Amino acid sequence: MTPAPKTPPQSSDDNGTDARIVMSDNEIARALRRMAHEVLERNKGAEGLVVLGIPTRGVPLARRLARTMAEVEGADVPVGAIDITMYRDDLRRRPIRPAEKLDIPSDGIDDKVVVLVDDVLYSGRTVRAALDALADLGRPRAVRLAVLVDRGHRELPVRADHVGKNLPTSSTERVSVLLAERDGTDEVRISGGNR
Ligand SMILES: O=P(O)(O)OC[C@H]1O[C@H](OP(=O)(O)OP(=O)(O)O)[C@H](O)[C@@H]1O
Numbered sequence: 001m002t003p004a005p006k007t008p009p010q011s012s013d014d015n016g017t018d019a020r021i022v023m024s025d026n027e028i029a030r031a032l033r034r035m036a037h038e039v040l041e042r043n044k045g046a047e048g049l050v051v052l053g054i055p056t057r058g059v060p061l062a063r064r065l066a067r068t069m070a071e072v073e074g075a076d077v078p079v080g081a082i083d084i085t086m087y088r089d090d091l092r093r094r095p096i097r098p099a100e101k102l103d104i105p106s107d108g109i110d111d112k113v114v115v116l117v118d119d120v121l122y123s124g125r126t127v128r129a130a131l132d133a134l135a136d137l138g139r140p141r142a143v144r145l146a147v148l149v150d151r152g153h154r155e156l157p158v159r160a161d162h163v164g165k166n167l168p169t170s171s172t173e174r175v176s177v178l179l180a181e182r183d184g185t186d187e188v189r190i191s192g193g194n195r
């Protein structure tokens with residue numbers, strides 16, 4: 001008997017349209033573990049690292065990455081969040097959101113290796129804003145970028161150093177990262193477009 005064709009798991013996104021799950025909870029966990037090891041490998045350990053999440057979902061991801069690195073190294077890895085609200089280049093086009101909480105480790109970022117963490121990398125404009133926000137906070141020795149999903153379509157010369165998953169997308173699609181800390185579940189979905 002011919003086996004039934006495999007269909008990808010379906011779910012419904014926030015707008016009620018069809019969405020396809022592209023990363024499960026296990027895949028997210030595995031990707032974050034690999035990224036944590038990559039960061040440690042490149043930095044030759046956890047010395048001097050500061051992990052900063054970009055709101056919204058970059059923050060819980062940063063905490064997970066830092067926790068894994070701390071477990072691997074048996075040392076504290078400072079973690080926090082960076083507020084980019086006032087640094088966005090589309091401030092006039094977006095509804096003003098309340099400023100996010102700035103939460104920088106007490107040692108600051110001067111001469112540290114800052115690992116910026118976000119859930120999705122798309123145009124690169126959010127990362128550009130984060131780099132400007134960082135520059136107002138101090139002078140890191142280096143800045144690295146870790147993203148769970150790189151979906152392409154860059155509008156600025158921005159490249160991630162550590163990527164959980166490279167996901168080819170059309171520009172009309174939407175990638176949604178759900179995380180247990182905010183959404184009650186871990187999942188990456190893609191929706192919209194003409195697939
Ligand atoms: O590379 P870009 O084109 O800037 O897109 C990526 C950003 O877009 C999303 O954030 P969004 O502004 O939707 O806010 P959110 O994180 O609060 O959902 C995502 O979380 C990234 O931060």
Ligand SMILES: O=c1cc[nH]c(=O)[nH]1
Binds near residue numbers: 120
């Ligand atoms: O698909 C997209 C594009 C920008 N930001 C997201 O979180 N998803």
